[in-house]
Amino acid sequence: MSPIQASFRCRFENFELSVDLLLPGKGVTALFGHSGCGKTTLLRCIAGLQTSEGYLNVAGECWQDSSGFRPTHQRPLAYVFQETSLFPHLSVSGNLNYGYRRIPRAERRITFDQAVDWLGLTHLLNRMPAKLSGGERQRVAIARALLTSPRLLLMDEPLSALDQTSKQEIMPYLENLRESLAIPVIYVSHSAAEVARLADHIVMMDNGRVVAEGPLQETLARTDQPFGLEEDAGVILNATIEQVEPEWHLCRAGFDGGELWLRLHDGLVPGKPVRVRVLARDISIALAAHPDQSIQNLVPAVIDEIAREVTPGTSMVRLLAGQTPFLARLTTRSLHQLKLEAGRNVWMQIKSVAIVD
Numbered sequence: 001m002s003p004i005q006a007s008f009r010c011r012f013e014n015f016e017l018s019v020d021l022l023l024p025g026k027g028v029t030a031l032f033g034h035s036g037c038g039k040t041t042l043l044r045c046i047a048g049l050q051t052s053e054g055y056l057n058v059a060g061e062c063w064q065d066s067s068g069f070r071p072t073h074q075r076p077l078a079y080v081f082q083e084t085s086l087f088p089h090l091s092v093s094g095n096l097n098y099g100y101r102r103i104p105r106a107e108r109r110i111t112f113d114q115a116v117d118w119l120g121l122t123h124l125l126n127r128m129p130a131k132l133s134g135g136e137r138q139r140v141a142i143a144r145a146l147l148t149s150p151r152l153l154l155m156d157e158p159l160s161a162l163d164q165t166s167k168q169e170i171m172p173y174l175e176n177l178r179e180s181l182a183i184p185v186i187y188v189s190h191s192a193a194e195v196a197r198l199a200d201h202i203v204m205m206d207n208g209r210v211v212a213e214g215p216l217q218e219t220l221a222r223t224d225q226p227f228g229l230e231e232d233a234g235v236i237l238n239a240t241i242e243q244v245e246p247e248w249h250l251c252r253a254g255f256d257g258g259e260l261w262l263r264l265h266d267g268l269v270p271g272k273p274v275r276v277r278v279l280a281r282d283i284s285i286a287l288a289a290h291p292d293q294s295i296q297n298l299v300p301a302v303i304d305e306i307a308r309e310v311t312p313g314t315s316m317v318r319l320l321a322g323q324t325p326f327l328a329r330l331t332t333r334s335l336h337q338l339k340l341e342a343g344r345n346v347w348m349q350i351k352s353v354a355i356v357d
């Protein structure tokens, strides 16, 4: 898939958007940043709902440049908002068919059954929207959007109107989409946890500008923490379940550079790929592997980089276990006491590890 090339300038009375982006043509790109930084404005520029100077190329086609501006209805994209408005007089099936029937057969890239299957809607097809939960309504809205066979899916905080339980319910469907969809998704979110779970690529915005962007894992492992995650700073790594020990409720996951013990959940079987999140505040560093301590996860690593005094008294250490980066947040005092420096071989003591998939 061709990458998305986007360059936009637009100005309101008290705000200016100025961005240049080259985004992957597949997978989920999360747009992340504080309220008012311009995330929705950027989506609106992409959708052609906001006029702007610049250019936009999607799927190898020019949607906008100095010589032309395709209006929204000529941009093959779908947009899912926070609050969904389904047609109240049509069943779920009727809502899904509404957009689908308008796409000529030859141009359909996603079938009705595929969308229903990806979003788990089979048992809801005859329901009326008034009888759906918030999470179910959003799933219908996403399926309806996909059935217009878009080249690009824009999602503007699709979970923010849902309660915590509904968010948890819908997440596996979104993860499934990330694996199944051949088109790129641009996903606006405030939530670090959502981004960690769903994104492949992240773009951090501040005051109408892009302040950092890159592949999720690499970018989250930067010691300069451009995402301002503070307490939530940490890395995501891809691992595979290698062994389960039901009697201890634990399983072992291998990653490129080591292994980690995780709490065993239903569905975790040998061979299953998982996304694991390790927070910087959950890692401490030891110079030797002490066998007589309670922490299960002791991983050998080499110090790659140290950012001293990221906040008063605290430093951020980037470590590599094989090729996999980790971040550890330490007091600057312990850095001095242990005489830690780049290149040193150490042991990471990891207090807590969470599966995000």
Ligand SMILES: Nc1ncnc2c1ncn2[C@@H]1O[C@H](COP(=O)(O)OP(=O)(O)OP(=O)(O)O)[C@@H](O)[C@H]1O
Pocket: 012, 013, 014, 015, 033, 034, 035, 036, 037, 038, 039, 040, 041, 042
């Ligand atoms: N049509 C408009 N006219 C004037 N100002 C606008 C307009 N649309 C947005 N703005 C301003 O542009 C800035 C960026 O708004 P935008 O909605 O893009 O931010 P956001 O990052 O999506 O915020 P949130 O996370 O709260 O949704 C804000 O200061 C907003 O007030």
